[in-house]
Amino acid sequence: MSTASVDRRTRRRQQTIDEILDVSIALMETEGVAALSLSAVARQLGMQPPSLYQYFPSKLAIYDALFQRGAEQFRDAQRKAVADVPVEQQLAHGIAAFGRWCMANQVLSQLLFWRTVPGFEPSPEAFAPALEVMADVQSHLQEAVESGRLREGAASEDGLALLTSMTAGLLSQQLANEPQASFEDGRYMKLIPVVLEMFFHHYAPTRGTAT
Structure with missing residues (x-):
């Protein structure tokens, strides 16, 4: 052949x-x-x-392929959103891209961020792009620590868990209450800057100490 x-x-x-x-x-x-x-x-x-x-x-194999497709799309959308913005704005732009992509891809969002399918666990290959996204976010947080905008701990596992829980919580509320709204008009999506402000306030550098 x-x-x-x-x-x-x-x-x-x-x-x-x-x-x-x-x-x-x-x-x-x-x-x-x-x-x-x-x-x-x-x-x-x-x-x-x-x-x-x-x-x-199997049906689980379809879910796995969809999970990988969604994770790759989400990763690429987030990276594109931060590619040409100043370093200090990358975290905010990345989180906004997260919300915008999820609103536009609600089925894949449910598969990626909530356990909606009993018995389904993504394979390591399918999950790999999601780990890349988390590494990117952690890198943005680490940059903020090194530049003195956040104190030590913001880029830790706890810091990352806090930030992702806060933003995912907004998304969950948005999809549950206003799934047809646009990202720009969504009542909960509009609170992303507030959540970021709360996170930065919590991890604000201690006055008089170097980071």
Whole structure:
């Protein structure tokens, strides 16, 4: 078999995988994240359910691929948001990108940030982009510590947990109460600057001491 034939088969296979994931998201939007049905996915694609197993061995495998897709998209959106802004603004821009992406991708957000599917745990490969995001945020916090804008501890595991819990809490409230609102108009999303101010106040450098 020629290299061109192999490439065509690889492209067709990837196109089918992408279609399966797109249909899965659409079904999860209407039926609920945990209610995904392989039979329903196959019907939407016009294939027999056994054919689906040529691409995904189980429903959990589809969830895993969706988790990785979402984590990669989220990571890329956050990195793009901070690429061309001053260092001292990167944390705020990154968190805003988090909220904006989640509002635009609510199904994937539920899969990434809440345990909506009983028994599902992302594979290490799928989870890797999410770890990169956390490392990026921790790096922004560390920069703020080193520049004297935050005191030691802000970039610790506890500091990171506090910041992500506060921002995820706003997102949870937003999606629960105003899922149709835009990021700009969302009542809870508008509180992101307040949350950041609270975090910076909590980790404000001690007066008269060097960081």
